[in-house]
Amino acid sequence: MQRGKWQGHVFIGMSVDGMIARTDDDLDWLTGSPSDAADPEEAGFSDFMQLVDHMVMGRSTYDxxxxxGEWPYGDTKVLVLSTTLESDDPRIEVVRSLTEALARLDDGGARHVYVDGGRTVRTFLAEGLISTLTLTRVPVLIGDGKPLFGSVPADIQLTHEETKVLTGGAVQSRYRVTGPAGSTS
Known part of the structure; x- marks a missing residue:
């Protein structure tokens, strides 16, 4: 799929067994108690958000x-992929398809795009639209939930860039996507 000169980035927390939410979308295991939860500042979320100029998320993630209550994305332009959402929320723009989202990113002069939400991340990965993955594995197994990854049209090659252990035992790894499934290289 064609796109402008922007790079797609994933920055997401997950359980050790690869879940990004419980089946009912609850994130209690991720936020945890203050003593065992990774500090977003330590995890680098603020620094990451300073890099980002646009964001794309799915409807479930938006909800x-x-x-x-608190909007964590400041003034970052946020596109929400949904075929059904009707919203007057001034913080977002609803787009109905991947093609429309890509056109908006290109037209908006996007350079660094934060891609969030399981289905949206999988779609962007399959299309070769992700440049980096920053995965923070929280030390918990939740067993049943919504996985970040699923089937892909081809192997997606990654190059490890960095791993660090955060407060509370979370492990954060950053990878560069280096080859197929649409290929960003």
Whole structure:
């Protein structure tokens, strides 16, 4: 799939067994108690958000984040992929398809795009639209939930860039996507 000169980035927390949410979308295991949860500052979320100029998320992710009360993305332009969402939320723009999202990113002069939400991440990966993956594995097994990864059209080659252990035992690894499934290289 064609795109402009932007790079797609994933920055996401997950359980050790690869889940990004419980089946009911609950994130209690991720936020945990203050003593065992990784500090977002230590994890580098603020630094990451300073790099980002656009964001794309799916409808489910938007609904979850919107329920937090505090909007964590500041003035970053946020596109929400949904065929059904009707919203007057001034913080977002609803797009109905991947093609529409890509056109908006290109037209908006995007350079660094934060891609969030399981289905959206999988779609962007399959299309070769992700440049980096920053995965923070929280030391918990939740057994049943919503996995970040699923089937892909071809192997996606990654190059390890960095791994660090965060407060509370979370392990954060950053990878560069280096080959197929649409290929960003």
């Amino acid at each position: 979850i984040v919107n329920s937090f």
